Amino acid sequence: MCSVGRRQTRTKKMPAYVITYFAVRGRCETMRMLLADQGQEWKENEVTFDTWKKGDLKATCVFGQLPKFEDGDFTLYQSNAILRYLARVHGKRRLYGKDDKQAALIDMMNDSCEDLRLKYVRMIYQDYENGKAKYIEALPSDLSKFEKILSDNKGGFLVGGQISYADYHLLDLLLNHQVLSPGCLDSFPVLKSYVARLSARPKIKAFLESDAHKSRPINGNGKQ
Numbered sequence: 001m002c003s004v005g006r007r008q009t010r011t012k013k014m015p016a017y018v019i020t021y022f023a024v025r026g027r028c029e030t031m032r033m034l035l036a037d038q039g040q041e042w043k044e045n046e047v048t049f050d051t052w053k054k055g056d057l058k059a060t061c062v063f064g065q066l067p068k069f070e071d072g073d074f075t076l077y078q079s080n081a082i083l084r085y086l087a088r089v090h091g092k093r094r095l096y097g098k099d100d101k102q103a104a105l106i107d108m109m110n111d112s113c114e115d116l117r118l119k120y121v122r123m124i125y126q127d128y129e130n131g132k133a134k135y136i137e138a139l140p141s142d143l144s145k146f147e148k149i150l151s152d153n154k155g156g157f158l159v160g161g162q163i164s165y166a167d168y169h170l171l172d173l174l175l176n177h178q179v180l181s182p183g184c185l186d187s188f189p190v191l192k193s194y195v196a197r198l199s200a201r202p203k204i205k206a207f208l209e210s211d212a213h214k215s216r217p218i219n220g221n222g223k224q
């Protein structure tokens with residue numbers, strides 16, 4: 001999926017994508033799922049925490065953080081900007097809706113995914129021992145919003161009738177939340193079947209079953 005050897009046989013259709021990140025799912029599993037589902041190849045440039053702590057790589061990153069994403073000689077930072085870039089480039093009708101209004105709604109959905117991700121990340125990294133139970137208790141309030149959105153939109157996705165980059169983001173979040181709290185989708189049948197349906201897309205299924213995915217911890221501190 002991401003061997004250097006294969007890059008040599010790439011045609012123009014096969015961009016030289018490189019993801020530079022820690023060996024975790026974290027902020028990159030959404031873009032990895034998007035790329036896998038779109039039949040793209042990429043190379044992983046794994047950074048150990050020890051290397052990162054030395055500071056040399058950090059000093060070269062525009063905002064001092066990873067992930068870094070390269071498409072040939074084009075370099076991007078900020079995981080959501082990377083998702084939007086890939087959304088503009090891939091997909092039958094791109095992964096960004098059919099017009100400007102759908103694109104704006106897809107951005108809106110992704111912003112709400114980002115809100116939930118930030119809450120999750122803060123709990124995982126700053127408050128896991130004390131805050132986990134409270135976080136799980138409050139989770140239905142967030143999940144119910146997505147349940148209603150998906151029930152109201154008959155197209156099977158967050159917006160319209162085609163997958164968008166925000167769907168990959170929500171899928172990643174829901175998969176992580178099912179690890180945090182295995183029964184958390186039981187009272188949300190629409191979300192539950194959405195996760196099952198997207199996870200069963202052949203290329204996503206293969207990705208989720210891959211050693212590369214399974215061997216990466218969700219978070220950098222081992223909490224999940």
Ligand code: 6SG
Nearest residue numbers: 022024026027049064065066067077078079080219220221
């Ligand atoms: C952390 O926060 O793994 N990037 C992270 N951390 C290192 O020096 N808005 C952007 C975006 O969407 C957020 C980037 C994100 O792209 S991801 C980063 O660069 C830094 O700031 C989550 C993750 N964290 C584990 C980690 C590695 C280094 C610091 C945190 C574990 C803890 C301390 C060392 C090893 Fe650690």
